Amino acid sequence: MSLLHILAIVLYVTTxxxxxxxxxxxxxxxxxxxxxSQLRSDLSSxxxxxxxxMHLDRALTLQKLNHLKPDGGKRIAEAExxxxxxxxxxxxxxxxxxxxxxxxxxxxxxxxxxxxxxxxDHCLSMTKDPSIMFNxxxxxxxxxxxxxxxxxxxxAAHASYGSDLTSFSKAVAAMEKLEDQLLVMAEEVLGMxxxxxxxxxxxxxxxxxxAPKQHVEMEKKKSGGWLxxxxxxxxxxxxxxxxxxxxxxxxxxxxxxxxGVYKAKERRKEYAxxxxxxxxxxxxxxxxxxxxxxxxxxxxxxxLQAFTGPFGASDFNDETPIFVVGLPRSGSxxxxxxxxxxSMAWGAGEDTALAPLTPDVxxxxxxxxxxxxxxxxKLGKKYVRTMRAMVPVSRDPPPIKIVDxxxxxxxxxxxxxxxxxxxxxVHVMRHPMDAGLSCFAQPFGYNGVSWAWDLHEIAAQIKMxxxxxxxWDETHPGRVLTIFxxxxxxxxxxxxxxxxxxxxxxxxxxxLSFYKAERQVATASVAQVRKxxxxxxxxxxxxxxxxxxxxxxxxxxxxxxxxxxxxSALARRRSKPDAVxxxxxxDDSTSMTEDVNTNSMSKSEL
Numbered sequence: 001m002s003l004l005h006i007l008a009i010v011l012y013v014t015t016x017x018x019x020x021x022x023x024x025x026x027x028x029x030x031x032x033x034x035x036x037s038q039l040r041s042d043l044s045s046x047x048x049x050x051x052x053x054m055h056l057d058r059a060l061t062l063q064k065l066n067h068l069k070p071d072g073g074k075r076i077a078e079a080e081x082x083x084x085x086x087x088x089x090x091x092x093x094x095x096x097x098x099x100x101x102x103x104x105x106x107x108x109x110x111x112x113x114x115x116x117x118x119x120x121d122h123c124l125s126m127t128k129d130p131s132i133m134f135n136x137x138x139x140x141x142x143x144x145x146x147x148x149x150x151x152x153x154x155x156a157a158h159a160s161y162g163s164d165l166t167s168f169s170k171a172v173a174a175m176e177k178l179e180d181q182l183l184v185m186a187e188e189v190l191g192m193x194x195x196x197x198x199x200x201x202x203x204x205x206x207x208x209x210x211a212p213k214q215h216v217e218m219e220k221k222k223s224g225g226w227l228x229x230x231x232x233x234x235x236x237x238x239x240x241x242x243x244x245x246x247x248x249x250x251x252x253x254x255x256x257x258x259x260g261v262y263k264a265k266e267r268r269k270e271y272a273x274x275x276x277x278x279x280x281x282x283x284x285x286x287x288x289x290x291x292x293x294x295x296x297x298x299x300x301x302x303x304l305q306a307f308t309g310p311f312g313a314s315d316f317n318d319e320t321p322i323f324v325v326g327l328p329r330s331g332s333x334x335x336x337x338x339x340x341x342x343s344m345a346w347g348a349g350e351d352t353a354l355a356p357l358t359p360d361v362x363x364x365x366x367x368x369x370x371x372x373x374x375x376x377x378k379l380g381k382k383y384v385r386t387m388r389a390m391v392p393v394s395r396d397p398p399p400i401k402i403v404d405x406x407x408x409x410x411x412x413x414x415x416x417x418x419x420x421x422x423x424x425x426v427h428v429m430r431h432p433m434d435a436g437l438s439c440f441a442q443p444f445g446y447n448g449v450s451w452a453w454d455l456h457e458i459a460a461q462i463k464m465x466x467x468x469x470x471x472w473d474e475t476h477p478g479r480v481l482t483i484f485x486x487x488x489x490x491x492x493x494x495x496x497x498x499x500x501x502x503x504x505x506x507x508x509x510x511x512l513s514f515y516k517a518e519r520q521v522a523t524a525s526v527a528q529v530r531k532x533x534x535x536x537x538x539x540x541x542x543x544x545x546x547x548x549x550x551x552x553x554x555x556x557x558x559x560x561x562x563x564x565x566x567x568s569a570l571a572r573r574r575s576k577p578d579a580v581x582x583x584x585x586x587d588d589s590t591s592m593t594e595d596v597n598t599n600s601m602s603k604s605e606l
Contacts (some may be wrong), residue, residue: 025069048089055086056099063106073351073390075112096130097123101132103416108135113142113351130160130167137174150176157182165193169253172260173443183264187212190257193249196242202251207287210280212261212273255284259443266543275547282440286453293460297358300411300464307414309475314373314418316380321356321387321423322403322503325410327465328449329438330430331485335407337502341511346391346399352406353386358415372517381417401503410465413472416480424503427469430485432462432555432562433541437548459554466558482567486538490581491573517523 006263033057044052062075083103090096104119123129137152150535153171160167172178172186194211197203203211258281264276322339324332340347357379364375387402409416415424430438436459438454451457472480481502488495496511541548552559574581 006310009580025065025430028061028065028068032058032065032564035061036574044181052086052089055082055089056102058082059102059106063109065103067107069354070351074112076106079106080110097126097129101129101135101277104132104139105135108139108142111138111351117143128159130156130164130171133159134167134171134174141174146176149174154179154182157185161185161189162243165189165245165249165253169256169260173256173261173263175260177267178260178264183261186257186261186264189246190254190261192242192246193254193257194280196246196249197213197251197254200240200248203284204287207280207283210276210283211222212258212280213278247256251284251288255281255288256283256443257282259441262441262583268525271543275544276440279547282453283442285413285443289450289453289491291450291457293457296451297460297464300467303411303414304467307417307471307475310421310479311414311418314376314380314421315421316377316420318420319382319422319424319504320400320402321420321424322409322414323409323416323423324403324405324428325413325425325480326407326428327430327435327439327462328407328444328452329433329442330428331483331488332405332407332428334485334488335426335428335483336403338499338511339401339403339505341513342401342500342505342508343510344399344505345401345403345503347403347405348387348390348393351390352409353383354404354406354409354412354415356417357383357419358412361415361418376418383419401505410468410472413468413476413480417476425480426499426503427482428485429469429482429562431539431566432466432559433548433552434485434539436462436551436555437541437544455548455551456554459551462555463558467563486566487569487573489538490570493580494573495578 022409029290035054038054039058046054059079062079062082066073066075067078080103081518083099087096087099087103090099098417100119101123104116104123107113107116107119117136120132120139123132124136133152133156135157137149140152141149153175157168157171157175160171168189172182175182177184190212194203198208198211258277262274262278262281265271265277266558322345322346324336324339326332336347336349339345360379361376364370364372364379387404388398391398391402410427413425416425429435436455439449439458440455444452451461467482473482481499483495483499492512497507500507500511
């Protein structure tokens with residue numbers, strides 16, 4: 001590979017990414033700089049209230065930046081200090097409770113769910129704020145108390161009904177099992193809020209056409225509060241009467257409601273109604289996203305041209321990192337949980353320190369005369385040092401392996417190979433149809449998945465990911481271990497054994513009981529990894545085979561290639577006399593799709 005070639009390409013990637021930096025990030029970074037400058041000046045001229053507002057402004061700006069442009073958690077400490085500075089100046093205890101609620105939310109972002117829960121409990125001892133009730137339920141789920149979290153979500157939904165659509169919709173969407181009463185309430189609110197969006201002109205015609213057809217009436221219940229039935233439509237100048245709390249709904253809130261209704265309808269096996277709600281929820285959310293598929297495909301082409309083989313510049317021999325990469329909803333959290341349950345490993349979740357280093361790598365490579373080996377080694381050490389600093393001080397002895405589960409790092413395998421050539425990379429793959437449906441069915445609450453609200457864009461992302469995987473296998477052979485989700489749930493012990501051997505960890509029986517581990521899980525798969533392994537999510541897409549026909553056609557070649565690889569892997573596994581097929585064993589776990597034929601794939605007999 002020509003060094004001049006890679007320098008030119010890397011510079012192109014850098015400038016391309018720079019052009020795509022969101023305006024919000026630029027303005028927030030400018031605002032943060034201004035606030036910091038103010039706080040470094042003579043503070044004696046400011047009133048206590050002005051100082052409180054400056055500290056809160058700094059904390060909230062840092063949190064917003066953390067959402068829009070993650071940096072490996074570097075902003076968390078400053079944001080916490082800003083909140084505590086504001087608290088030290090506040091005299092009003094109810095205002096202090098609001099600040100503590102924000103501090104708890106910050107702790108959730110930082111993976112400190114126990115501290116977050118303590119803050120929320122303290123706040124709720126004084127006021128039953130629905131938003132804090134929702135965050136408390138979220139903390140319980142992250143800590144593994146899934147059933148208790150569902151109860152708390154239901155309490156948040158009931159408390160927010162009639163006053164706080166954001167908390168109501170998010171609570172409904174987050175619940176694993178939506179009770180009948182809440183489902184009725186959710187459908188009624190969805191109908192009214194959708195009507196309000198139509199009245200305001202906020203819905204493009206193509207999205208409005210997807211809205212579930214509902215008729216509504218206002219009915220006073222003895223228990224108090226307004227509920228809406230689905231029979232007649234009271235008219236006011238030709239429009240349905242809408243309660244005040246629903247007159248100006250946010251599009252994202254209505255989307256979350258639709259996702260909640262989808263999940264509840266699917267659990268009740270009302271699949272046609274479930275799909276209508278799901279399609280509407282995604283169409284709504286897509287209107288709020290900025291995603292440039294053409295630019296992403298162009299960036300992929302650039303990466304593939306740049307990394308045509310191992311660069312071999314750094315002699316950094318640290319073996320601490322394990323990168324788990326791939327598409328969301330493909331079993332990566334399951335693999336991370338298996339690894340992190342090991343006594344010698346620690347899971348950092350998706351709080352990676354790698355992506356923020358890529359501009360520095362680009363600059364090094366683009367500087368003529370640089371000592372590439374030395375500079376890249378420094379950056380590799382910086383990554384490991386940053387990740388080690390995230391390990392809780394209570395962890396004794398310290399782990400020898402740290403699991404970085406930023407899935408997007410599959411785009412950065414070439415960078416990983418340059419910076420940390422001894423790091424282990426694990427790519428978790430799932431059947432394209434199941435992975436695609438699961439992404440479409442998940443109301444992601446974080447950035448980086450702006451492509452997940454449209455089936456055509458999901459198909460494109462799947463094809464790009466598979467193209468990347470094939471490229472790394474060809475240009476960096478043996479560098480990436482591929483784990484098939486279907487193989488893992490069918491042969492868990494055998495796959496886990498090979499996984500631990502690959503990353504350099506001795507066998508521990510406890511890794512197969514990963515669902516009992518008392519570690520925090522903050523991804524969309526939080527409920528799934530609290531259960532034993534089950535195979536009832538294999539071929540789940542067949543429930544919606546008719547609705548997914550075009551999506552399947554787009555992925556035809558990718559599906560065939562995947563099934564060929566998976567078929568070979570399963571055949572190899574079956575050929576070993578000591579292999580235990582868990583699909584033939586009694587399964588005590590539960591799933592919302594237990595009636596699906598789990599042994600059927602779309603084309604190949606596996």
